[in-house]
Amino acid sequence: xxxxxxxxxxxxxxxxxxxxxxxxxxxxxxxxxxxxxxxxxxxxxxxxxxxxxxxxxxxxxxxxxxxxxxxxxxxxxxxxxxxxxxxxxxxxxxxxxxxxxxxxxxxxxxxxxxxxxxxxxxxxxxxxxxxxxxxxxxxxxxxxxxxxxxxxxxxxxxxxxxxxxxxxxxxxxxxxxxxxxxxxxxxxxxxxxxxxxxxxxxxxxxxxxxxxxxxxxxxxxxxxxxxxxxxxxxxxxxxxxxxxxxxxxxxxxxxxxxxxxxxxxxxxxxxxxxxxxxxxxxxxxxxxxxxxxxxxxxxxxxxxxxxxxxxxxxxx
Amino acid sequence: xxxxxxxxxxxxxxxxxxxxxxxxxxxxxxxxxxxxxxxxxxxxxxxxxxxxxxxxxxxxxxxxxxxxxxxxxxxxxxxxxxxxxxxxxxxxxxxxxxxxxxxxxxxxxxxxxxxxxxxxxxxxxxxxxxxxxxxxxxxxxxxxxxxxxxxxxxxxxxxxxxxxxxxxxxxxxxxxxxxxxxxxxxxxxxxxxxxxxxxxxxxxxxxxxxxxxxxxxxxxxxxxxxxxxxxxxxxxxxxxxxxxxxxxxxxxxxxxxxxxxxxxxxxxxxxxxxxxxxxxxxxxxxxxxxxxxxxxxxxxxxxxxxxxxxxxxxxxxxxxxxxxxxxxxxxxxxxxxxxxxxxxxxxxxxxxxxxxxxxxxxxxxxxxxxxxxxxxxxxxxxxxxxxx
Ligand SMILES: Nc1ncnc2c1ncn2[C@@H]1O[C@H](COP(=O)(O)OP(=O)(O)OP(=O)(O)O)[C@@H](O)[C@H]1O
Ligand SMILES: [Mg+2]
Numbered sequence: 001x002x003x004x005x006x007x008x009x010x011x012x013x014x015x016x017x018x019x020x021x022x023x024x025x026x027x028x029x030x031x032x033x034x035x036x037x038x039x040x041x042x043x044x045x046x047x048x049x050x051x052x053x054x055x056x057x058x059x060x061x062x063x064x065x066x067x068x069x070x071x072x073x074x075x076x077x078x079x080x081x082x083x084x085x086x087x088x089x090x091x092x093x094x095x096x097x098x099x100x101x102x103x104x105x106x107x108x109x110x111x112x113x114x115x116x117x118x119x120x121x122x123x124x125x126x127x128x129x130x131x132x133x134x135x136x137x138x139x140x141x142x143x144x145x146x147x148x149x150x151x152x153x154x155x156x157x158x159x160x161x162x163x164x165x166x167x168x169x170x171x172x173x174x175x176x177x178x179x180x181x182x183x184x185x186x187x188x189x190x191x192x193x194x195x196x197x198x199x200x201x202x203x204x205x206x207x208x209x210x211x212x213x214x215x216x217x218x219x220x221x222x223x224x225x226x227x228x229x230x231x232x233x234x235x236x237x238x239x240x241x242x243x244x245x246x247x248x249x250x251x252x253x254x255x256x257x258x259x260x261x262x263x264x265x266x267x268x269x270x271x272x273x274x275x276x277x278x279x280x281x282x283x284x285x286x287x288x289x290x291x292x293x294x295x296x297x298x299x300x301x302x303x304x305x306x307x308x309x310x311x312x313x314x315x316x
Numbered sequence: 317x318x319x320x321x322x323x324x325x326x327x328x329x330x331x332x333x334x335x336x337x338x339x340x341x342x343x344x345x346x347x348x349x350x351x352x353x354x355x356x357x358x359x360x361x362x363x364x365x366x367x368x369x370x371x372x373x374x375x376x377x378x379x380x381x382x383x384x385x386x387x388x389x390x391x392x393x394x395x396x397x398x399x400x401x402x403x404x405x406x407x408x409x410x411x412x413x414x415x416x417x418x419x420x421x422x423x424x425x426x427x428x429x430x431x432x433x434x435x436x437x438x439x440x441x442x443x444x445x446x447x448x449x450x451x452x453x454x455x456x457x458x459x460x461x462x463x464x465x466x467x468x469x470x471x472x473x474x475x476x477x478x479x480x481x482x483x484x485x486x487x488x489x490x491x492x493x494x495x496x497x498x499x500x501x502x503x504x505x506x507x508x509x510x511x512x513x514x515x516x517x518x519x520x521x522x523x524x525x526x527x528x529x530x531x532x533x534x535x536x537x538x539x540x541x542x543x544x545x546x547x548x549x550x551x552x553x554x555x556x557x558x559x560x561x562x563x564x565x566x567x568x569x570x571x572x573x574x575x576x577x578x579x580x581x582x583x584x585x586x587x588x589x590x591x592x593x594x595x596x597x598x599x600x601x602x603x604x605x606x607x608x609x610x611x612x613x614x615x616x617x618x619x620x621x622x623x624x625x626x627x628x629x630x631x632x633x634x635x636x637x638x639x640x641x642x643x644x645x646x647x648x649x650x651x652x653x654x655x656x657x658x659x660x661x662x663x664x665x666x667x668x669x670x671x672x673x674x675x676x677x678x679x680x681x682x683x684x685x686x687x688x689x690x691x692x693x694x695x696x697x698x699x700x701x702x703x704x
Pocket of ligand 2: 359
């Protein structure tokens with residue numbers, strides 16, 4: 001048998017230098033064509049994605065401010081300033097608190113809503129639509145509705161709470177409660193989206209698994225949930241956590257419409273600070289430095305997502 | 317191990333009746349196959365026994381207890397699903413351990429991490445692990461214990477599903493077409509393994525299949541189902557040789573039984589086949605004869621009925637010859653010919669078929685089996701006289 005097998009080195013020897021040159025020329029031509037075809041996409045990517053990103057990073061090392069004709073290189077000055085900026089610490093911690101409340105809140109409530117709606121025999125579509133409504137509505141418009149609802153004098157929420165003996169206040173204007181109220185609005189907004197993701201995940205769990213568990217002796221809803229539903233939903237849960245975390249990091253519209261970062265910076269979050277520095281105070285270079293910090297957070301989340309979702313939480 | 321009784325069970329889904337008054341008793345330690353064409357209600361009956369489906373009327377009795385008021389989890393039955401239904405997120409060892417964990421650990425002891433440190437769970441877990449190892453050993457999957465179901469072949473998954481069923485000591489094993497997802501060769505192999513397993517465990521097995529070879533080779537008894545009815549229960553030989561109904565005769569046996577229409581001669585009660593006296597005396601109500609391929613002889617020179625060889629298949633050990641009858645052109649008779657008879661080279665040529673009257677089965681117009689025997693002339697003083 002051995003003498004009719006063509007081993008790679010044997011193949012090599014049968015090639016003359018001329019054929020090899022022809023082959024490499026053909027290879028080069030093919031590669032050239034590939035690069036040419038990819039060029040428009042690469043160009044657009046550089047212009048629209050990498051270019052602005054690079055510009056932001058470069059700006060963060062300068063003293064540029066919007067409208068100025070010139071700029072000076074300042075090295076790490078902006079970052080130095082950041083370390084001494086109390087509002088920066090405040091906005092970082094507020095953002096983390098916001099993410100830390102909205103992610104678990106909208107995850108658990110979204111999962112709960114999905115489980116409850118899936119267990120219904122009738123009206124599934126109706127409840128699904130109801131919970132999904134806030135996702136489809138523009139948050140700016142909904143924020144205005146929330147502002148009405150929170151108004152101390154005629155808002156439904158303070159008025160209802162007043163009936164229960166709480167002071168009739170606009171909770172959005174209280175230092176202690178403004179951020180929690182924003183978190184509730186954030187949960188209200190992402191709940192429907194997470195619920196839909198969980199429902200898709202639930203419908204992907206084969207019924208026979210529950211039947212097998214039943215015959216194996218597991219009969220309570222508690223056992224069913226922990227033995228099958230929860231582990232089978234793990235990939236969806238991971239996805240929900242990452243997506244909600246990224247979206248919560250970007251919280252801006254509710255802050256902008258409802259509190260403008262106040263009172264006393266109680267609701268100052270990273271993106272809103274970037275917005276203020278860049279477009280209210282025209283300190284573009286400082287805003288750029290804050291943006292770089294923000295991008296680092298998003299980058300970390302994206303890496304976690306890539307690592308876990310694509311490698312670990314898959315059963316097949 | 318227990319006896320399982322199905323008493324007058326009926327079930328309908330909406331307006332379609334799936335089971336109609338089905339009754340069957342499976343003795344302790346017996347291997348019974350439920351067999352029938354697709355959609356006849358085999359899975360439904362099995363699911364009713366397990367409790368996953370609730371019957372409209374009738375009872376299921378396991379051992380000496382009526383279990384209709386018990387949840388599936390309380391009936392102590394083990395089921396192997398057609399899709400295996402292994403837990404995809406658990407490895408093979410945990411899959412097999414599941415019924416034992418459910419049985420011996422409480423909700424808190426089953427919790428991940430913490431559960432292991434609760435009182436009593438260490439000893440229970442040791443016992444479970446030992447039993448899982450024993451079951452794996454028995455099924456020859458010890459080397460796979462750490463794998464997830466997704467990393468197993470079809471045959472290995474099937475074994476894990478069987479392992480999960482046999483770790484505990486169930487009242488009965490229910491298997492719903494467990495081999496239908498395997499390739500032909502593996503199917504034959506697993507068939508043997510399951511039959512051996514049954515012999516070793518001496519447990520009650522209820523085995524659903526639509527493959528009559530599986531049913532014939534593995535079962536103590538076969539229950540043939542048609543349109544929601546159990547129409548015959550018997551040993552493989554009984555069902556094969558003495559079918560009560562033409563549908564059973566046609567369903568069991570491969571190649572299929574030959575069915576030919578006959579007229580009954582009034583004088584002797586002789587069945588007339590394609591104009592020729594067949595040599596079989598039947599009940600006057602008979603309208604057709606069923607003859608198995610192995611009871612038919614095909615010859616190039618002489619026989620009961622003439623025809624043309626339309627097709628022949630050489631299986632090596634034997635040949636199957638298909639002859640289209642001259643007198644009944646819509647009938648093709650399949651006959652079994654011996655090894656090396658060379659019919660494949662004679663396709664298109666003339667042939668004659670005849671059959672062994674002792675092996676013929678007669679059926680009436682409703683498909684019910686009626687009396688039938690070979691015509692044996694009574695010898696009275698050296699003269700042949702018709703009897704009957
Ligand atoms: N949940 C259900 N709702 C409505 N009809 C059903 C349901 N389950 C089964 N049926 C019907 O009941 C009949 C019997 O189904 P069953 O699954 O018992 O057949 P089977 O004998 O197991 O067939 P197969 O060999 O194809 O598995 C079928 O006609 C099927 O369409
Ligand atoms: Mg079925």
